[in-house]
Amino acid sequence: MKILVLVLFVFIGITSFISMNDNSPKIEPKAVVKDTLMLDREKYITFLKDSLKGKETVLADSVFKNIKSLKGKSTEQLLSIMNNWGHALGVTCKFCHEVNNWASEKSRNHLRTREMIVMNDRLNRDLLSQMKGFRQPVTMGCISCHNEMKEPPHDGPRPQGPRPRPDGAGSNPGGAKN
Ligand code: HEC
Numbered sequence: 259m260k261i262l263v264l265v266l267f268v269f270i271g272i273t274s275f276i277s278m279n280d281n282s283p284k285i286e287p288k289a290v291v292k293d294t295l296m297l298d299r300e301k302y303i304t305f306l307k308d309s310l311k312g313k314e315t316v317l318a319d320s321v322f323k324n325i326k327s328l329k330g331k332s333t334e335q336l337l338s339i340m341n342n343w344g345h346a347l348g349v350t351c352k353f354c355h356e357v358n359n360w361a362s363e364k365s366r367n368h369l370r371t372r373e374m375i376v377m378n379d380r381l382n383r384d385l386l387s388q389m390k391g392f393r394q395p396v397t398m399g400c401i402s403c404h405n406e407m408k409e410p411p412h413d414g415p416r417p418q419g420p421r422p423r424p425d426g427a428g429s430n431p432g433g434a435k436n
């Protein structure tokens with residue numbers, strides 16, 4: 259009898275251990291990567307927000323050194339746009355910046371972004387707004403193409419080899435990758 263009870267206990271122990279493992283929350287690697295990127299971006303945003311206390315509504319041009327595409331935005335709006343770009347491309351600030359020198363244009367993605375803004379504005383202003391018959395006015399943003407990817411799917415083969423810098427200054431092997 260004693261042995262039977264012991265066997266029963268061991269059996270219950272093993273099955274509950276297995277089911278405990280089964281019920282443990284499943285970790286989605288993709289979600290973890292996403293959270294890590296978000297936390298990394300927030301770290302820099304919080305740091306910059308702290309250093310800009312009281313200047314939230316001031317024009318970004320008057321505080322930062324290298325504003326060309328976002329003239330007329332407040333510092334608060336600029337930081338929120340930065341976070342949105344990071345989210346739209348699934349990247350951290352480092353993808354476009356040297357984080358100890360925000361004004362630097364060393365990253366080819368920084369320059370590419372300025373070109374993307376021009377392309378995106380023309381797409382909305384000159385083309386999409388002229389198309390008739392949508393149920394509501396349609397505008398596209400970075401997320402429409404990028405959908406949390408650095409490189410949206412191509413229509414056709416990708417060229418091989420190093421990429422040229424958007425400003426034509428040659429490849430940028432030391433540039434920010436992520
Ligand atoms: C997809 C590329 C991209 C990402 C990602 C990005 N930035 Fe930017 N950032 C730019 C570009 C381009 C400018 C210049 C805007 C202009 O010309 O008006 C800029 C400008 C800035 C400036 C002003 C720099 C100066 O002194 O002129 C700050 C500060 C900044 N970004 C912070 C951030 C932070 C913080 C993050 C992450 C949360 C971030 N950026 C993510 C592309 C990016």
Ligand code: HEC
Nearest residue numbers: 343367370371374375378398399400402403404408409410
């Ligand atoms: C109409 C579609 C479309 C829109 C809208 C768009 N992009 Fe792009 N973007 C692309 C394509 C296509 C590429 C080329 C990807 C490649 O090289 O494989 C690209 C490349 C880039 C790159 C270079 C990435 C790399 O790895 O070389 C950056 C940075 C970028 N886009 C930022 C932006 C930002 C920021 C916005 C919003 C202001 C934006 N894009 C809006 C289609 C778009």
